[in-house]
Amino acid sequence: MQSLHNVLERLKSGRTWDFPGGVHPVDFKTISNTTVIKRPSLPECLYLTVKQHIGLEGQIIVAPGDKVLKGQALTKNSHPLSVPVHAPTSGEVVAIAPHVSAHPSGIAEATLQIKPDGEDKWIDLTPLTNYQSLPKPELIEAICSAGIAGMGGAGFPTHIKVGVQKEVEYLIINGVECEPYITSDDRLMREHAWQIRQGIDVLTHILNPKHIIIAIEDNKPKAIEAMQVACQENRKYLVCSVPTKYPAGGEKQLIQMLLNKEVPSGGLPIDIGVLTHNVGTCYAIADAVFSGKPLIERVITLTGKALSKPGNVWALLGTPMSHLLDFAEYDVKKQKRGQRLIMGGPMMGFSLRSDHVPVVKVSNCLLVPTDSEIPLTEAEQACIRCGACADACPAGLLPQQLYWHSKAKELDKAQDYNLFDCIECGACAYVCPSQIPLVQYYRQAKATIREDEKEQIKAAKAKERFEARQARLEREKEAREEKHRLAAEARKKRAEATPVKDTADQIDDSVSESDPKAKVAAALARAKAKKLQSAPSNTESTEQPEKAQKSAAVQAAIARAKAKKEQQAQQTAEAKEETPSQKSAAVRAAIARAKAKKEAAQQNLEKPTAESNEPQDTSSQELEVSEMTAEEKKKARVAAAVAKATAKKEAERQEKERSDNSVAGEQAHNEPAQEVEASEMSAEEKKKARVAAAVAKAKAKKEAEQQEKESTDNSVSDEQSQSAPTQEVEVSEMTAEEKKKARVAAAVAKAKAKKQAERQAAQQNDIDNPEDKELTE
Incomplete structure (x- = not known):
């Protein structure tokens, strides 16, 4: 060097x-x-x-x-x-x-x-x-x-x-x-040598190189002379001629000719401190x-x-x-x-x-050449491996290897032979005796590689965007979960910090909305409590406001309980009045239909024996009568079970009312929630009673219609039209299977009534025990 x-x-x-x-x-x-x-x-x-x-x-x-x-x-x-x-x-x-x-x-x-x-x-x-x-x-x-x-x-x-x-040591102006x-x-x-020199002055001011070389090929003597005249005022500018040789104007080849420096493979001239324009x-x-x-x-x-x-x-x-x-x-x-x-x-x-x-x-x-000036390229022949292309390559490459790999689309191997160091000067194709357009193969291979790299870059960017999106969605999910967790904790803390009185007031409000009397009573109770809180206290201890609040709450609860009980009693009375009237109407209708059927059957029996050619009809009527009798017996059993259950519930309700009246004045701040439960139970019981009455009514109607079809015997129809005692006699005359079903139905009804009574008694005990403790204290 x-x-x-x-x-x-x-x-x-x-x-x-x-x-x-x-x-x-x-x-x-x-x-x-x-x-x-x-x-x-x-x-x-x-x-x-x-x-x-x-x-x-x-x-x-x-x-x-x-x-x-x-x-x-x-x-x-x-x-x-x-x-x-x-x-x-x-x-x-x-x-x-x-x-x-x-x-x-x-x-x-x-x-x-x-x-x-x-x-x-x-x-x-x-x-x-x-x-x-x-x-x-x-x-x-x-x-x-x-x-x-x-x-x-x-x-x-x-x-x-x-x-x-980077620092620029040599600025080379290429005029080769x-x-x-x-x-x-x-x-x-x-x-325009003078204006070219002005441009060199601007580049020198921007880059501040140590040396400026203007290179011109020696087949341009007038251009060399003009540039020497334009640059003679600046001693840093050196105008020199280079031998005529193709491709001396190539950037890397010119640097090698002037400075004896070689640009590394895959590198740029600035890597060795050189810049060319x-x-x-x-x-x-x-x-x-x-x-x-x-x-x-x-x-x-x-x-x-x-x-x-x-x-x-x-x-x-x-x-x-x-x-x-x-x-x-x-x-x-x-x-x-x-x-x-x-x-x-x-x-x-x-x-x-x-x-x-x-x-x-x-x-x-x-x-624009003539046909003889630059003849058209002849047909491509097979490579004869003469090596002329390798001798002519100014980049020191192996053009025949690049040709084979580029033609076979073996792009990785072509890059191994430094495909991109090729300057596409065409010297190899110029000396090729087989007329192979080598540069075209190299250009196509380079273009394909660049397109593949672009696709890879796009795929990498798409993958990066996808991963970034997934990470963002995961962060958002974690943020939502954390937000929900904090909100749940906040709700839990607020629920723990909320006094029992507020909860009781909320329950009172929800209960009293459907009952005007209870709403008025609750309002009066709250007004009394507010009055007691605003009154001055000079002798009582700090526990008096709390006692006043409790007493006000008790009074409000008692008022609501009374209003509820009056409403429930009224509804129960209406249900009692309705059920017997419906039953009596159904019995009277059944009796009327039975009588009508009996008269029709008697008329059929009195007809002459000449009309006995219809035995199938008579037998079918008799079969229907017998079946109606069985259904009528089943109806009686169901009606008896329903009546028994209704009487049992009425007795339990009366017992509950007596117990409620005895402890109504002793209920404390827990009473509102208990009243809500009691009211819900009464409503459920009323619903069950109405359903049972409707079922009994439907069954009674169906049995009555079947009785009308089956009634052929005067004594049977007379007994059915008398009263309930007659029906009880018919129950005793039922078959063994029907008696078994009746006993099972009665037992089920009795068990349900007993279970309901036990549950009400247990709830009443839960209500009574706190009251007893509070009174003893």
């Missing part, structure tokens, strides 16, 4: 290093570099592709129908890797739609279509002539706002390059332009800083023997190639196999699918 002093001395002496591989094609530069840069007329429509650089497209800020001025921004930055696009002239935005793009595939991309108005009116420009007094971030922002991207072919956003934080046919940089350095980029930076103009045009070479007037032109961005072909007088007859257009040079360029492709920021050449 040479020292810094030796490197500079070597360059000043005109000596350089070399890089491996490379080729020496015929340059054909004299076709287009003999005339000055011209400016064609305005096209009828400009097609501005939204994304013209490496990175992300900006956000469109205009709409169809908008009037725009020259230099007006049409998009804005939506990401650090995006730069805006500006209107190349004044006019109207007529459409925003997909249009064929400057890409090998010709894929349609979002495009702004502007129809020029011919006025070419500028917006207000703001130059930064005193740039040296401005902060560096402000200058970088001005470069970004001007929409400048690398104009040497890569199209990387310039503001990202100049905004590096090694691609055959292309002369745009040559003519730009010849005609194209002369066209320097010109655009000077325009943006000293004139305030955004990047709206560039120099493009129109060359090839199929053009009658080749040369270099200032082409507005968005100009369709058809317009440039008309300006250079394209001769269709010289391309007998059809129109053949190449964007770029013969080594790294690509064929265009349409002449409507617009000029973009990285367009530097439009090559």
Whole structure:
């Protein structure tokens, strides 16, 4: 490795290093570099592709129908890797739609279509002539706002390059332009060397490099002379020529030739303290800083023997190639196999699918060759493993291995052979005897790998979002559970802190809402309690207010109990009056129906024997009579059981009323809850009694109807129509099975009545015992 002093001395002496591989094609530069840069007329429509650089497209800020001025921004930055696009002239935005793009595939991309108005009116420009007094971030922002991207072919956003934080030791200005046919940089350095130097001054101010080297290929002597004259005032600027060899203009190859340094695999020049910029980029930076103009045009070479007037032109961005072909007088007859257009040079360029492709920021050449000038590629042959591609590769790769793995879609193995270190210079394809388009295979493999990486990034982001969502839902769930737990604890604490008196008052309120008398009594009791609390106490102890409250509560409970008992007694009396009347009505109806049936049966028996041909009808009537008698007996048993149960309940109720009257004055603060239970029991008993009465009534009605059908005997019907004692005799005449069922029903009714009486007695004891204790105390 040479020292810094030796490197500079070597360059000043005109000596350089070399890089491996490379080729020496015929340059054909004299076709287009003999005339000055011209400016064609305005096209009828400009097609501005939204994304013209490496990175992300900006956000469109205009709409169809908008009037725009020259230099007006049409998009804005939506990401650090995006730069805006500006209107190349004044006019109207007529459409925003997909249009064929400057890409090998010709894929349609979002495009702004502007129809020029011919006025070419500028917006207000703001130059930064005193740039040296401005902060560096402000200058970088001005470069970004001007929409400048690398104009040497890569199209990387310039503001990202100049905004590096690492120390820059060498700033290399690339004016090599090694691609055959292309002369745009040559003519730009010849005609605008002074403005290029201004751009170098701005970069030097921002980056503060130790050394600045302007490299130009030795086949451009006039450009070298012009740049030496422009840079002679600054001793830090070193203009040196490099040998003509393709691809000497490659970034990594140029660094190796000038500094004898090699950029590591997968690394960048800044990793070794070097930064490179194209002369066209320097010109655009000077325009943006000293004139305030955004990047709206560039120099493009129109060359090839199929053009009658080749040369270099200032082409507005968005100009369709058809317009440039008309300006250079394209001769269709010289391309007998059809129109053949190449964007770029013969080594790294690509064929265009349409002449409507617009000029973009990285367009530097439009090559229109004749059929004999650049023959069409012959059919691809099998690789013969000659090794010529490996000898020509300037990156020191193994092109044949990359070809095999790329063709077989073995992308992992292709990356193992450093696929992305390939600069796609085309030297391997240039020397291949089998006419294999090696670079196309490499580009396809790279594109596939990039797409796979994008999908993996999307999948990783989706997974991250999903996991974040799951974590958020889990946190929300835990927060809800904690909230519910705290609320439950708070409710529990409030319930424990609530006095028994409040609970009793709530029960009193709920009970008294349905009973006006109890409500009035409760209100009077509360008023007495409030009066007792407000009265002054001078001799009693602190326990007197509590006793007063208890006595008031007892009085209120007694009043409510009396009101409830009166209501229950009234309801019971009405039920008693209703049940006998219903039973007597049912018995009278049954007797009437039985008599009617008996008379009908007697009339049938008195008919002549000539009508005895209907024995089946008579026998069926007799069977119905016998069945009705059995059902009537069952009805009697049920009615007796219901009457017995009703009498039992009435006796228990009367006993309970006597016990309640005896202890009504001794009930304390627990009485309200007990009264609620008693009232609920009375209601349940009344409900059961009503259900039992309804069942007995229905059964009695059904038995009466069956008796009417079965009655054929006068003595039986007379006994049934007399009274209840007659029914008891019939019960004694029942069959053994019917007697068993009657005894079971009576036993069940007696057991239920006894159980109910025991439960009421137990509840009454629970009520009485606390009262006895309180009285003794």
